[in-house]
Amino acid sequence: MTETATEEKIKEAARIVFMEKGYAAAGMRDIATKAGVNLSLVNYYFRSKKNIFQIIMLEKMHIIFGNIIPYMVDENTTLEEKLNHIATVYIxxxxxxxxxxxxxxSEFQKNPEDFSFLFPIKKINFNEISIIKQFKTIRPDINPAHFMxxxxxxxxxxxxxxxxxxKxxxxxxxxxxxxxKERKSFIPLWMKSILETNLTAK
Amino acid sequence: MTETATEEKIKEAARIVFMEKGYAAAGMRDIATKAGVNLSLVNYYFRSKKNIFQIIMLEKMHIIFGNIIPYMVDENTTLEEKLNHIATVYIxxxxxxxxxxxxxxSEFQKNPEDFSFLFPIKKINFNEISIIKQFKTIRPDINPAHFMxxxxxxxxxxxxxxxxxxKxxxxxxxxxxxxxKERKSFIPLWMKSILETNLTAK
DNA sequence: AATTGTTTTAAACATTTGTTTAAAACAATT
DNA sequence: AATTGTTTTAAACAAATGTTTAAAACAATT
Known part of the structure; x- marks a missing residue:
């Protein structure tokens, strides 16, 4: 399967180039060169720059949110367990x-319109997920946005x-x-202290 | 002084365009148009794109660091006063x-080499400044990097x-x-709790 | 009023950009 | 061995990029 091999080579090169330089500064020739492949093949397999970018971005969005939201939603863990687990896994x-x-x-801020393709992710109502509900029972006086x-x-x-x-x-x-790496164990403890902090004090 | 007027118009346009799109996606024509000025004038007053970018970046660096470091260095305030003051002013x-x-x-990450022009700022040894010294006396067991x-x-x-x-x-x-804005008063209180947190607990 | 210096303009410059084309190379099937 | 479909290549495309040029417009000075 030479087809899949070069397609994957291009994808991997695109990951690196987009990540390093951002969408605007990344060139199709950069990607082709890094993949060790003819320039036309990038368009052949992925049609356009915007298209291959969105494919990579979707991947990255899944990593940054997919690894965190399932644990936040889990109804069978305590808030403390969630904080411990998420901090470690996420870091x-x-x-x-x-x-x-x-x-x-940064890419989202520059072109929010180009992210319409991930509306599925955007549908989550945080007020209904476990971690926020648990926070609200402990600290109904604080906006959960602060906690997050x-x-x-x-x-x-x-x-x-x-x-x-x-630098x-x-x-x-x-x-x-x-x-x-040290913060994996520290952050849950700091969060616990923050949760217990009295904010009405003069 | 029409000269200074147009020069400042271009600078202000450059601030907005660079800020919105970043260096790579910002065009000289974008800047000229937003300034309501002929394209050539941008090069006439600022020689090159990289040059006008560095001027804007230096400005921004002064805002983001210049407004914070003087208070961190101040030997005549307590740590608590520093946290209160900086959180408010900074936000x-x-x-x-x-x-x-x-x-x-994000611009620094993409082109670290292009930031050599701000080596003056880079010379600060944090181990010698007041806020870190104060932190060290309270929590000698923790790396001050965590605190910052x-x-x-x-x-x-x-x-x-x-x-x-x-979104x-x-x-x-x-x-x-x-x-x-609420966080202006909350962050110092949370920081105080964090400072008191025992991290050796099982 | 003529001259000098500065600012503004329109046009063009050479590169670089993403993309397309059409032929070549290759693989698989008949 | 001939045909079909797929993959790769080199070349070219038009559009956009930062920058330069040379003339025009303007202002100030003599």
Whole structure:
């Protein structure tokens, strides 16, 4: 099956090039070259640049959301179990593809219209999923958006800032990959403290 | 002074266009059109695309770091005062330019070499600045990178995720701007809880 | 009023872009 | 061995890119 072989070679090259340079700066010739393949073959197998981009983006969206939402929905785990599990799995997953969050957030912001193809994912009502319901019973006084922003901020932000921070030579972000891995066990504990924080205090 | 007027018109247009589309997707014609000015004038006043981009980027870097580092260095405030002050000022500042963090982080990642012009900023040794020293006396057991990642993650991440989250129709990120403003008072309290969290617990 | 210097314009420049074409190479089937 | 269908190639396409040119318009000075 030479057909599938070259098609996959192109896809893998597209993953790397789009991820590194973003949609706008990525060239069809970059992809072809990285795949070690004739330029025309990229259009032959994937019709257009926008099309192959959307295929890669859909893949990435599944990784960044598909690995997290099933655990959030699970009615058979406690909130503490969810936080433990998700923090670990998520940091491990993204560590294999550290630019993924940046890629998804930044490409979405630049061309929100081009993401209509993933309306299936967008249909989830967070007020109905387990993790939010569990949070609401503990802290009915706080907007659950805070809870999600805190959890995802603590987990995802280090990946987004890693490049810049480690090249700034501050002396504290030198081996940031090691630091990020430590956070797998720290984040659930910090989240627990945050959950217990009294916000009405003067 | 018509000269300064058009030069500033071009600069302002460049700010908007670069911010919206990023370096690669931004065109010289986009900038000229948005400035209401002839295409050649962009090169006349700013020589090249890369040059005008670096001018804008330097501006943005000053906003995102210049507004935060002076307070971190200040030896005359307590850690609690610093957290209170920075959270408020920073959220207010970035709220006026919500795409700033995304812009800076993503453009840096794509072309780190093009940021050599800001080596002055990079010279700061975080181990010597007040906020880190204060943290170290309270929690010598934890890598200060965690402290900074937590604080900046809680503060900055909501801006990075806002676009995607609010368009996902989850039901909890509807008026995310209001939520973000609430965080000005919440984040210092959460940080205090995080600081007191025992991480050695089984 | 003539001259000088600066700003603006329209046109063109050479490259680079995504995409298409048509022929060649290859594989499989009859 | 001839035919069919698929894959790969080289070349070309039109459109868009950043930049330059040279003339025009304008302002200021002598």
């Amino acid at each position: 491990d997953t993204i560590s294999e593809d550290p630019n993924l969050p940046m890629f998804v957030f 922003l805190n959890f995802l901020g603590l987990t995802i932000f280090p990946f987004i800032a890693a490049h810049l921070f480690s 700034m030579n501050t002396g504290i972000f030198d081996n940031i990959q090691t630091v990020i | 207010d500042t970035i709220s006026e330019d919500p795409n700033l963090p995304m812009f800076v982080f 990642l937590n604080f900046l993650g809680l503060t900055i991440f909501p801006f990075i995720a806002a676009h995607l989250f609010s 996902m129709n989850t039901g909890i990120f509807d008026n995310i701007q209001t939520v973000i």
